[in-house]
Amino acid sequence: MPTEVDFAHIGKSVSIKGEVTGTEDLYVGGVVEGSIDLAGNNLIVGPNGQVKAKVQVKGVVIEGKVEGSIRASERAELRKTAIMVGDISTQRIVVEDGASFVGKVDVQPEATKPAPKISSQPGTGANPGLPAIRTPGESVRKS
Numbered sequence: 001m002p003t004e005v006d007f008a009h010i011g012k013s014v015s016i017k018g019e020v021t022g023t024e025d026l027y028v029g030g031v032v033e034g035s036i037d038l039a040g041n042n043l044i045v046g047p048n049g050q051v052k053a054k055v056q057v058k059g060v061v062i063e064g065k066v067e068g069s070i071r072a073s074e075r076a077e078l079r080k081t082a083i084m085v086g087d088i089s090t091q092r093i094v095v096e097d098g099a100s101f102v103g104k105v106d107v108q109p110e111a112t113k114p115a116p117k118i119s120s121q122p123g124t125g126a127n128p129g130l131p132a133i134r135t136p137g138e139s140v141r142k143s
Contacts, residue, residue: 006025007024007025007026007027007042007044008022008024008025008026008027009026009027009029010026010027010028010029010030010032010049011029011030012029012030012046012048012049013030014029014030014031015030015031015032015033016030016031016032016033016034017033017034018033018034018035019034019035019037020032020034020035020036020037020038020053021036021037021038022037022038022041023038023040023041024038024041025038025041025042025043025044026038026041026042026043026044027043027044027046027049028043028044028045028046028049028051028064029046029048029049030048030049030050031049031050031051031052032049032050032051032052032053033051033052033053034052034053034054035053035054035055035056036051036053036054036055036056036057037056038056038057038058039056039057039058039073040058041057041058042057042058042059042060042061043055043057043059043060043061044060044061044063045060045061045062045063045064045065045066045082046063046064047063047064047081048064049063049064049065050064050065050066051064051065051066051067051068052066052067052068053066053068054068054069055068055069055070055071055072056071057070057071057072057073058072058073058074058075059072059073059074059075059076059077060072060075060076060077061077061079062076062077062078062079062082062084062099063079063081063082064081064082064083065082065083065084066082066083066084066085066086067085067086068085068086069086069087069088069089070084070086070087070088070089070090071089071090072088072089072090072091073090073091074090074091074092075090075091075092075093075094076088076090076092076093076094077093077094077095077096078093078094078095078096078099078101079096079099080096080097080098080099081098081099082096082099082100082101083099083100084099084100084101084102084103085102085103086102086103087103087104087105087106088103088104088105088106089105089106089108090105090106090107090108091107091108091109091110092107093105093107
C-alpha cells in the first residue's frame, strides 16, 4: 500500500456527507458519512478519522472509527486503535491486538485458475504419456 503522503486527504477539520468516489488513494482524517467508492484504490482511516458509510475499495487500513460495511477486494487491516462496527468482506484480513471489531467477516479466496481437464483416453489431455484414470467397472480398450 502506498504511504500516507501519496494519498488525497480529507483533513480532521473536514466533514463530508454524501458520496465520495475517485480513482486515487484516500486518507480520511475527518468525518465522512454516506458512501466511499474507490474500487481500484486504497483507503486509510486515520486515528482521528470517523466514517459512517458503505465502503468499496481495493485495500483499507483503519486506525480510527468506522461504522458500516466494507468490501475490500484485496485486504482489510484493523490497527490497534481501530473501532469497527459492521461487516467486512475481503480476501485477506489483519486485526491487530487491541482493535475493537463488532460484526461479521467474509473472507473470499483469490480467484483460482480452472484445473486442467483429464482425458479418458491414455496419453492425451493434461498428462500425455500417463494412463487415463478409469472408474471401477470401466473396460479397457485395446488398440
